[in-house]
Amino acid sequence: MNEEKRNSNLLKGMFDSAVIYFQRHIESVNALNVFPVPDKDTGTNMYQTLKSMKIGIEREQTDRERKIYEDNRDETANRLQRSLSDLEDLSLRLWVASFFAAKGNSGSILAHVFKGIFEGLTRSELVDVSILVKAKEEAYSTFPDPVEGTMLTVLRDLATESVNRSVPGVSICDSFNSMIEIARVSVDSTPGLLSILKESGVVDSGGYGVEIILRGMALFLSREDPETTSLYLRFPDDKGEGIERLILQHQETNEEYGYCTQFVLESSVSEELLDKKLDEIGESLAILGSHGVFRVHIHAKDPGKPISAAVDLGVVSEVSVENMENQSKTMLMDQDEPKSKTQFGSVDIGDKTALVALASGEGIKEFLLDSGANLVIEAGDTANPSVGEILDCLEAISASSVLLLPNNKNIASTAHEAAKMADTNVVVLPTVSVLQGMECSFAFDPDLSAQINSEMLVDVMGSVKTILIFPAARSVEINGVSALEGQPVAMLDSKLILSATTNLELLVRAIEATGGQDSDQITVFLGNRLDELDLDSIRDFLESSFGDLEHAGIELHWGGQPHYDFMVSVVSS
Known part of the structure; x- marks a missing residue:
């Protein structure tokens, strides 16, 4: 594998690690969100942007994505008088994906960052921290008068201080530990720069989201999961x-935060003209443009005004409008909700060991x-509780003493932190x-x-095989197994x-493939697209393959779990 391909694979691995x-950390980032509006969505918006970017570079591009990609690829190749390297090409595809994926203010800034990374890679002979300067400049370009103490401040500190500390010839990968420390210190300093942060604690x-992205990338470099x-x-x-x-004081003013409004505009106007036309309509305006296509983010009291203004200039699509006032009220209700301790009440089992x-x-x-747990905490593949929630x-x-069962490898580290x-x-x-x-x-x-329970x-744990049956989210071919979407x-x-072809056929085949007939016990839980009314028909189907279920050692229950039509445990001694 040549160096170009290795560098491209390295960036892809670092990006994927950051997304995971x-x-x-989504809820942890959301919980700190007070500026510009306390609407508890920064973590969600940043993650949705990152995840959509990951999907965007792995699937076939849409026509509009392809046009922006090809226009920028050809323009850059003409400037460089050569084809793009694998690394440059991947950074371009990431930027194009971010263009259409950007969610909210933070997602829009991320899109500018990835545009800057592409520009930096194509204007530097070395893959070093100087690329961060271009990323910072691009992010700042859309906010001529940025507020200090925000995501932009962290990006600026990261770029400036990384360059100040840089050693000639040292790659950006070798600088990551230093970059993370710079980001940490910068994030720590934000309350001293922006009073609303300090007052909100x-x-x-x-x-903080930028810091987490860097930490996630570094995990790939250190080969950590x-x-x-x-x-x-x-x-x-x-x-x-x-x-x-903060939210209660805002409500006393009888003012409203308005609407977070986003859309794509196809127009021949300049970005400067579009900026001038929209800037007087709302706040937090962010425009990302390329070859006649613009991604617009704006906070407005009346979302119809920026949309109507854009319609006068061209073709508007992918409109998203979110009521920030309602989001802030939801955040207030979340603050007012009793914590898990109150929801569950106290559990006193004396001098015995509890199972959670x-x-x-x-x-x-x-x-x-029913099988022995004293308390069950709501959690799953896409609903991971925080350390604080488990601790409560x-x-x-x-x-x-307490024995805690995370039941999910993605929750294990959170459970350990709460236990400590x-x-x-x-x-x-x-x-x-x-x-x-x-x-x-x-x-x-x-x-x-x-x-002692843990040791026993x-x-x-080793006696249990777990079968999960669910519809494929996309067409796949892995380990010699292929499936179409759905x-x-x-x-x-x-x-x-x-x-x-069907989930019932697959259920029978999966049990047979795992040697279920020779096991001590098989337990099947229905969920996702199935409900309790399906139990009888599924029992009949299984008996047509395995005979009397009790004799075959098969139990069938309604679980109500999300994502999986069937969860099957196959237990062998």
């Missing part, structure tokens, strides 16, 4: 009381409680699926300590093993 790591959420590496969490001071005061599990699906949670639940329990902070002795058993956790709950002994249950696929312990 950022997903685990938070750092800037967008700046972004799904399991410890989180880097920041929390509002005083449990968010400052944010609550994380799971989603009403049937699944009820099953866990742990502190609601009075017991000699708890006053009670908490031991985390690293269960990677709710079905593993369920078998462990059956064998759990409250009369033994959490540590390791063998139980076609049922089966995974065995995180490995794709089968696809089929």
Whole structure:
């Protein structure tokens, strides 16, 4: 593999790692969001932008994406008098994807950053920290009078200080630890630069998001798993009381935040003219333009005004309007909601050991409680609780010790962090699926300590195979298994093993493929697109293949879990 291809693969790996790591911090970033509006969406917007970029560079480009890509590729190639390198081409595709993926103010800034990275790579002979300067300049270009103490400040500090500390000939990859430290210090300083942050007891959420992206990229360089590496969490001071005061004070003014409005405009006008026409209509205006196509973000009291103004100039599409006043009220309600301790009440089991599990699906949670769990925390593949939420639940329990089952590898590090902070002795058993956790709950002994239970249950974990059956989100071909978008696929312990025309056919084949007939027990949980009314018909279908289910050692239950039509545990001694 030549160096160009290696550099391209390196950037792709770093970007993918950042997307995964950022997903685990969405709520932490959201919880700090007070500027320019306390609408609790910075983390969501940044993640949706990053995720859509990842999808955008892996699928075939749309016609509009291809036009922007080809126009910029050809223009740059003419300037350089050569074809783009693999690394330059990937950075261009990332920027084009970000152009259409950008969500909210923070997503718009990210799109400018990736445009700057592309420009920096094509104007520098070395892949070094000087690229950050171009990224910063591009981000600042859309905000001529930026407010200090924001995401832009962190980007500026990152670029300026990284260049000041740089050593000639040292690559940007070798500078990452220094870059992360610069970002951390800059994020820490934001409350001193912006009074609304200081009064609310938070750092800037967008700046924190930039820091998380850098930390996620660095994990790829150090060959650490972004799904399991410890989180880097920041929390509002005083449990968010400052944010609550901010929103209540705003409500007393009877003013409204207005609407976050975004759209794509195809027009022959200049970016300067578009900026002039829209700037007087609203605030937080951000325009990203390329060859007659503009991505516009603006906060306006009346979203119809910027949209109508744009319609006068060209063709408007991909319109998104979000009521920021409602979002701020939702954030206030989140602050007012009783924490997990209050929701669950106190759990006092005296001098025995408590069992706490994380799971989603009403049937699944009820099953866990019936099988021995004292408390079940809502969690799943796309609903990961924060350290604080898990800690609140742990502190609601009075017991000699607590055994905590994360039941998901993406939640394991969060569970460990909460366990370290708890006053009670908490031991985390690293269960990677709710079905593993369920078998462990059956064998759990409250009369033994959490540590002894943990040591005993390791063998139980190893006896469980987990089958997940769900519709493919996109067309795939992995491990010799191919499936079209929407076609049922089966995974065995995180490995794709089968696809089929129907989920029932796939259920039978998956059980057979894992040697289910020779196992001690098979338990099937229905969820996702199925409900309790489907139990009888599915039982009949399984009996046509395996005979009497009780004799075959197969149990069928409604789990109500999201994402998966069937979750199947195959237990063998």
